[in-house]
Amino acid sequence: MSWGRFSSAALVMKVMSLQFSQASAQASRRLRCVMQHVSSSTSANGQSDTAITLLQPVVTHNPKALAQGSPFPPLTPGVLRLYNMRFCPFAQRTKLVLEHKKIPHETVNVNLKYKPDWFLKLSSLGLVPVLQLDDLVIPESTATCDWLDDTFPGQTRLTPSGNLRRAWDRVLLENVGKISDAFYALRRKEDLKDKILDKLEKRLLWYENILSDRGSPYFGGNQPAMIDFLLWPHFERLPALTVLTSNPRITPDSQHLPWLATWMEAMLQLPAVKATLQDTNAHAHFFASFGTGTPNYDYGLDE
Structure with missing residues (x-):
């Protein structure tokens, strides 16, 4: 390498180093500005x-x-x-x-x-x-x-502290929507009723097997955890779907899905579930009214 080429390369490196330093300083100023804004916002709010x-x-x-x-x-x-x-x-x-x-x-x-x-x-x-x-x-x-x-x-x-349990709880949560989809699919696609119910049964069996592998009364362990409360509302509505379709395969029972059936019974005993529970007939009525395009949001309330 000639001296001229080396000198040019050194100059380029020096310029790049200067630009990097300037960019770094600018980024630091921006970070300090953001942190000061967050700090002042927290103070302005009056409480963390x-x-x-x-x-x-x-x-x-x-x-x-x-x-x-x-x-x-x-x-x-x-x-x-x-x-x-x-x-x-x-x-x-x-x-x-x-x-x-x-x-x-x-x-x-x-x-x-x-x-x-x-x-x-x-x-x-x-x-x-x-x-x-x-x-x-x-x-x-x-x-x-x-x-x-x-x-x-x-x-x-x-919320569980273990990374693996949190990750698997996320998997359980991401898939529960497929249970809810069955409610609306059955209302729109009567000709695909058997196919939709078959998919629902497979999804319920998937949850049954995971709960069995965990070997505990709740998905969260011996006590209910966040995942139990995130899943429960979708399972609470299964008996209503049974009423609407006259198909007993939908609601977990002790013979076909014993772990899920036991979990549902345990959840029904929790004070929080009792405080938020809508009975089967109320859910069935709401779904029926929703299907007509005039959902009855006030069903069951005294006039």
Whole structure:
């Protein structure tokens, strides 16, 4: 290599080094700026996640679903609010965690066909659940449940500490939607009824085998864990599907799916499940009304 070439290469390396140093310094300044913003935002909010304390609600809201044109129910500072729909399995997940952990909260039910404008401002997707605490708004079932578990751990966290168990719980959660799909598929595709039921049976057997391998009364072990509360709403609705299809294969029983049947019986004894449970006839009626295009969100409520 000639001296000229070496000198040119050295110059290029020096320029690159200078550019890298400048970029690094700029990145550091940006990071400090972001951290200062986060710090100031936390201070402006007045409390960190771990410092949140809740007040007991003193107002009992009308349990009927609020529809388009209804006024926004005023917030009480310090009171956690759940925007809910009584027959939504995803909102029920959040309600289960709230009840199990005995977290003070109020519930506002929403008409998801004719959504109030104020609800669409809170949730641009127009979906429940949504949690609101003063200026804090959190949508989506798993996000709200994780936030509740992190912020209000109580005596026992519901989320497992083991990486492998958490990963497999995620697999269980990702597949439970295939059970719910059967409800709507059977309403739309009567000609494929047997095929849909066969797929549902295979999915239930998959859960049966996993629970059997775990060898515990709950998917979470000897005590219910987050995965149990995330799965339960979909299984709670299986008896209603049995009623609608007149097919006993759907609901787990002690002869064909003994582990799932025992798990369902154990879940039904939990106070949180009792507090959020809709009976089989109510679920069946709601699904039937949903199929007609006029879902009855207030079924079972006194006039």
